[in-house]
Amino acid sequence: MPILQPARPKAEAFLGSQNSCAACEIRELSVCSALSEEELARLRAIISSRNVEPGATVISEGETATDLFNVIRGAVKLYKLLLDGRRQITGFLFPGDFLGIALNDTYAYSAEAIQQLRLCRFPRKKLESLLCELPRLERRLLGETANELAAAQDQMVLLGRKTAKERVASFLVALSRRAAKRGQPVSPLPIPMSRTDIADYLGLTTETVSRTLTQLRRAKLIDIARRDRIELLDMDGLVGLIDGASQEH
Amino acid sequence: MPILQPARPKAEAFLGSQNSCAACEIRELSVCSALSEEELARLRAIISSRNVEPGATVISEGETATDLFNVIRGAVKLYKLLLDGRRQITGFLFPGDFLGIALNDTYAYSAEAIQQLRLCRFPRKKLESLLCELPRLERRLLGETANELAAAQDQMVLLGRKTAKERVASFLVALSRRAAKRGQPVSPLPIPMSRTDIADYLGLTTETVSRTLTQLRRAKLIDIARRDRIELLDMDGLVGLIDGASQEH
């Protein structure tokens, strides 16, 4: 077993302080599945849940990092801004993912809900003291962070060296694989984020994203049922476009 | 104290199994400074040192991750390749930095020495069992990983949204800050990597890097004493070019 073992099944149990973790929608996916009943009970004592409307900001870059969240339902975009407003989306989060892993006292990025959101909130102060007593939780957090780091490195390759077509294909395939991992429908693949969000994630413009999707559609690699639903008609063809040496994710 | 506190002083003591950690050049910088004498002794028992020639490969993407390294002396480049040979350098490591933080059984990237290297090696198997008994070491590893993640996110902004001039300025300022943090000379700033490496790190070509450096030189922001020595004449001017909302690092 490797030192920084990632959680293969990716979500987990967390719900409002009043809500029972037993009813948690993502118990299987994340941290809680790695904990014993006794450990879970201690964790449950410090958590609470929170709902967030689409478009609302969950955390802002630079603000004091008071909480760590686990996404239970919905999707989130993480982003950083340049002074003149240029935006880079650094990632999307789905059920089971952690939000707010920060090393300093302040968040390193902003996060905005792109769907109706349900979050499980851990106050950092309390979590911190608990960490020493729940080594499995800390290990899990380390694994999750290492996971994110690996994803960030793949994204650096994409942003630094891939063409527009390769970027869009990579995005669709990665989204599909993540949805499959969560046990969500992949055909047609739900696309919760806007073209602008996709562009800001891939380092492109909306126009280029749109043109490239059209190109893929004309090549019969995908079918765009609705704006937010894309059918991946030829997965092998798409994977072939990715051109990565490492089969990411 | 935040949950994922990074190590502010950044290097640390590790040396060959025969070598005494007491003589370690970077004792102050990294993990070991956070450990007690007793803990250090246990760590010392499993480590060994290794020298690597410039240009030699330390680890390769996809190969079994048997070791974790700490850089004691020299500089390393980390990179990922696409099938057709396009390369993205995902980071540079200097004394005090960890090499080989991986979550799976395999390394996520390749690493090549760009200078004569001295490494401190931790066999992962042994380190793993030790981790449970040395919580401070695990915490340190988590902090280091979170650090790398933050750097990766800054780099995503650079690769996705910055112009060539902003990229080069960001690179020079970041390199200078890291050197200062290690207590190394910053004036003139040593540039151990080639223009090709810089280009592959910034998502540019060598030609563009070269042209941009010339542009900065003509604007009296820098002076290029030698290929591998750049004087940052106007730090405020350079920082102004970075245009980041977050003062990175």
Add this chain to the structure above:
DNA sequence: CGACACCTTGACCAACGTCAAATCCGGTGG
């Protein structure tokens, strides 16, 4: 002193961005 590797510079080019307009839905109200 010469060879070679690395770097710089120049001329040209293409992928992607910019600006602008048309179109598509999705929601709303009649």
Add this chain to the structure above:
DNA sequence: CCACCGGATTTGACGTTGGTCAAGGTGTCG
């Protein structure tokens, strides 16, 4: 149920940044 409104998306024409290709420089090491 259908027409309309408005933001998101798509498409088109054109511009620009940075890439490509090709010569020179430069310095390092034997």
